[in-house]
Amino acid sequence: MRSAAAVEPPLASGEKLIRVGHSPDPDDAFMFHALANDKIPTPGYRFTHDLVDIETLNRRALEGTDLLELTAVSLHGMAHLTDKYAICNCGASMGDGYGPRVVARQPWTVDDLRGKRIAVPGTLTTAFLSLKLILGDDFEYEVRPFDTMLDVVEAGEFDAGLVIHEGQLTYPDQGLHLVVDTGVWFQEQTGLPLPLGCNAIRKDLGAETVNEVTAILKQSIQYGLEHRAEALEYAAKWGRGLDDARNDEFVEMYVNDWTLDFGDRGRAAVRELLKRGYEAGVIPEPAEVEFVG
Template sequence: MSATTVEPRLITVGHSPDPDDAFMFYALAKDKLDTGNLRFRHELQDIETLNRRALKGELEVSAVSIHAYAHLLDQYALLPTGCSMGDNYGPMVVANDKYDLEHLKKTTIAVPGTMTTAFLSLKLLLGEFDYEVVPFDQILQAVEDRKFDAGLIIHEGQLTFQNQGLHLIVDLGVWWQQKTGLPLPLGGNVVRKDLGDATIREVSRLIRASIQYSLDHRQPALEYALNYARDMDVSLADKFVGMYVNNWTLDYGERGRAAVRKLLEEAHKAGIIPAPVAVEFVD
């Protein structure tokens, strides 16, 4: 009798088409790791789309905003790896003119999505304000064209906004660190609980291995990531990847876990998140 062939289990992974996520998942995307009985399929979409898909439970594994995670507790747990942490830097509000914060409360701000941590942290700073959702990679141009007085920018726009003659109004990562003494946890990877404990642990191990592989093989991983770097040369892409794929990404650690809890606690106190969040990390 022939041995029974076990069909590989397909794990669909959602992440952003950005250099930091591409760098993180390089080893899995390019078959650099032995994944055993698991097969990974990558779907690249902007973070707000991934947030919305996770609300529907569509993906086994996904990058999500920490803000969105607060609404995913019934279906997903946070993996200990894959964190994008703003360590005294983060999403920024930029404008054509040097406005103060009071002016921001009186204007319409272009934002990349209401489930993003950038939006959450801006609400914590300003309270209520007028906004319009604009695809994240169109916000800088929309502000430069004066369709909006100000824009909330994420991803590599944080390093390139000055090229368009725009002014920094506030760096939310700096503001949060001054307010709490903690880094700003922007995004993380979540895993669907119905995969079962054994598969969840293996997925967690492999994603950590993929991150470590890229850190250990930085040059080829960076060359791959450059395929997703908009208007960035090698040195700028390397700087951006270093901001968001580092030791925080390998594991939140106690301080990173405290930062997640603090952010969601403050959001609940402010009435932005309706219920307290019992943060659940995969062991």
């Protein structure tokens, strides 16, 4: 995958640079395989890729000092970015009856988490917003890198950990127990899937560029789905601890029909999540998001 930090030849006349930010995990790699490896045409555009964790992408967009043209953000983070970014109608990570999981060394219930110290992957992640909706303020937390979450819980540094990415599948390998699946909880509460992440595009690029770049993103996702074995092989490079079967399972969880199009139900889920976040006091202002493409 080409990095934005790599030396690039000068842009051709009329060519536009689109810097893409996304997480170094299998589902994002699967989604961007075609775009990163020149499997589809991108006339008029050159894409480069920054691979960093989702909380860093949230913070970078929020700080606004060097706004990526196209970036993965959490839906929680998106609530703070509606002045700068719109949501691409493709590229969703949707937990349809599953999602980030809280795990512990003991087989606890949700009530056992109250007052406990929980490691979280970032306070702008949708995982954190979901945990706040479940527990309110009745827990202590500290941010730790997402890929160390299982280790710090296993080592006893925290009572529990809020797990995203491939840790949602691998936590039993370290003798940990599921306490609550936030996607299951959200669906029980609302009847809707839990919208975790999206691809956001800068509004100031103009309608033509926004629509063309979103269409290219959708082509990349479609290519992966139509060339699954090829895209899975590429995605496996970022599957920390996942064998081929679990790499396939994880990608299927978060790259699917929801990823091609939020649809009416997916857009309703986004609005319901952000409304509940505001009503709970986690999101400071009502968030009116715009979908494009």
